[in-house]
Amino acid sequence: MTGERFKPVLYLKENCPFCLKVRIFLMESGFASEIESRDFVPGTKQEEEIRAVLQPHLEKVSFPSAELEPGRYVTESDDIVAFFAAKAGRDPKELTVYRNYVDGVFAMSMKLWKENMELKKAASA
Numbered sequence: 001m002t003g004e005r006f007k008p009v010l011y012l013k014e015n016c017p018f019c020l021k022v023r024i025f026l027m028e029s030g031f032a033s034e035i036e037s038r039d040f041v042p043g044t045k046q047e048e049e050i051r052a053v054l055q056p057h058l059e060k061v062s063f064p065s066a067e068l069e070p071g072r073y074v075t076e077s078d079d080i081v082a083f084f085a086a087k088a089g090r091d092p093k094e095l096t097v098y099r100n101y102v103d104g105v106f107a108m109s110m111k112l113w114k115e116n117m118e119l120k121k122a123a124s125a
């Protein structure tokens with residue numbers, strides 16, 4: 001027994017827009033020091049190692065992923081933010097940078113991604 005408190009572990013992929021959402025929330029809320037983050041660059045050995053850790057605990061590995069409590073693994077960025085927001089006693093909607101990112105650049109990139117998918121589908125039909 002070490003007596004050390006469990007810190008949630010966050011698995012983040014570099015340049016992933018969903019991971020950036022969680023990163024911004026943690027930084028702006030001041031909660032970043034309460035978690036342990038494991039970042040990786042796609043295509044590296046580190047990614048393989050992280051996927052091997054997560055695989056047994058998740059139906060489908062995606063990023064961000066987190067072990068929020070011992071043995072409790074989740075993947076949805078909104079669920080991860082909601083968990084940390086509750087812990088931090090912060091409402092994400094009241095965080096200016098977070099809200100600007102989610103409603104601005106993030107929403108726009110999702111819209112463009114969907115449009116691109118639809119155009120590709122139509123072009124190949």
Ligand SMILES: N[C@@H](CCC(=O)N[C@@H](CS)C(=O)NCC(=O)O)C(=O)O
Nearest residue numbers: 016017018062063064075076077078
């Ligand atoms: N709805 C998910 C979407 C996450 C997602 O699609 N993440 C991408 C990375 S940007 C991913 O994990 N792709 C599959 C993979 O890398 O194996 C969320 O909000 O967390």
